[in-house]
Amino acid sequence: MQIDLASPLAWEVTRSSKPRQSQTELIPSIAQGGKRALHVVSRKGAPIEFSRNAGIYWEGDPVGQLYKVISGAVRTCKALADGRRQIGAFYLPGEIFGLETQADHLLSAEAVVDSQVLVVKSQSSHFEHWDLQEASETWELMRREFRRTSDRVLLLGKTARERVANFLLEMAERTGSSEQVELPMSRKDIADYLGLSLETASRTLTQLEREAAIAIPGSKRIVLRKRAALRRLAEVGPLN
Amino acid sequence: MQIDLASPLAWEVTRSSKPRQSQTELIPSIAQGGKRALHVVSRKGAPIEFSRNAGIYWEGDPVGQLYKVISGAVRTCKALADGRRQIGAFYLPGEIFGLETQADHLLSAEAVVDSQVLVVKSQSSHFEHWDLQEASETWELMRREFRRTSDRVLLLGKTARERVANFLLEMAERTGSSEQVELPMSRKDIADYLGLSLETASRTLTQLEREAAIAIPGSKRIVLRKRAALRRLAEVGPLN
DNA sequence: CGCTGGATTGAGTCCGGTCAAGCCTTGTGG
């Protein structure tokens, strides 16, 4: 299978000229809504640069390629009618995103910070076209996505403290950092991911800091002081 | 690929002798915890009968077969350490369950009401063993599961009213019933599925009835009076 | 040094959870 260069998938490399919206204003997905040009430069092997908050693809676009984060971070999200935003997932360097279960993207993908993204391969919705290698990889990817989504369902049943603890541990694990976690995303991103309000997310973090479970040297830098305590908090887990 | 009859998967056909627990007592997954005998009768083609609340497989069991609901209804669920229960999904006649992404079941499966279940096929975790037909079907199945789980994440970001409206519409759609929905599951099941308390689930239904959006001729029978209103409620949905 | 956007903090409100009481349905046994 080869990459379909005639694919209708397109994006705009929104360089600089940040939309500069306030914290409470419209979110990127809405603000940049229709404006996407046709700068398709998806040659395999050449990472593409996206500046902070730039869209990579948009919900409703036909599903095209799979992407790998080289540097930075990517979020997938969906704008809701009432102005709120739901974040599907964060993707860190080395992780692959863009896999979906139907013809059109259900979620948009946006750069959380300035990021480099690589087009990995195109995805065909038709199974018969796959070779074993490809199928196996895609299957693995699907499993991982499914797993994470399932965990998320559990997470959303918990309290704010538990969600935040969970989030911190997950990020720590995924970045491989033993002690200190570097969070690329804003409080609002975190809140939308965890299904909390911005204020609650922030409050909860400071609360955890007061309890000495974590330290916050800089607003995007978290030190996990009492990993065990956090883990206990996070794991409302299974009975036995 | 053939069915592995030596598989360690087992279940108990809990006929009659209902555990009869009160609404607030322990839930089946916990109550019937360890007691599962080895009555493996998984001959393909012969539906197996499970009485209300009987377990079909248990979380922690090695993943074995895929099952198809012939009659009745099945729920997958997970007991949490704090005594609460998380319901993963409901499966109605014609639907297939049992697919998971790892070696051991993350969720238990239980009959919601007296049900007939058919063993469809065994699942191998190793991709290479699949033939095209099998792979294609399993892929479709996985897509569907993933899709539903994703929708669920969205749902859990909404209010009680929205969740309930969503649930009713989903059930109506899945049963194909145009007007009247027959809900096989109890209020507690619904509540655990939607991440609400039993009381809130019940209250919300009566509230919707007062507003004439639905009617409740019997506690398990719901008539959708104002589908459009429900849909508007449910679909906090995407912007545009 | 002031500006801007993000983060924190506070006060007040409300939705949904908890506790508790009663109702209704179902099934069982006299």
Add this chain to the structure above:
DNA sequence: CCACAAGGCTTGACCGGACTCAATCCAGCG
């Protein structure tokens, strides 16, 4: 066939955690 008991459902009162509104605070940058 009726009476009673048990479980499930509904409803009420109250409470608390999370949301909202709003005022600072802080860091980065021109």
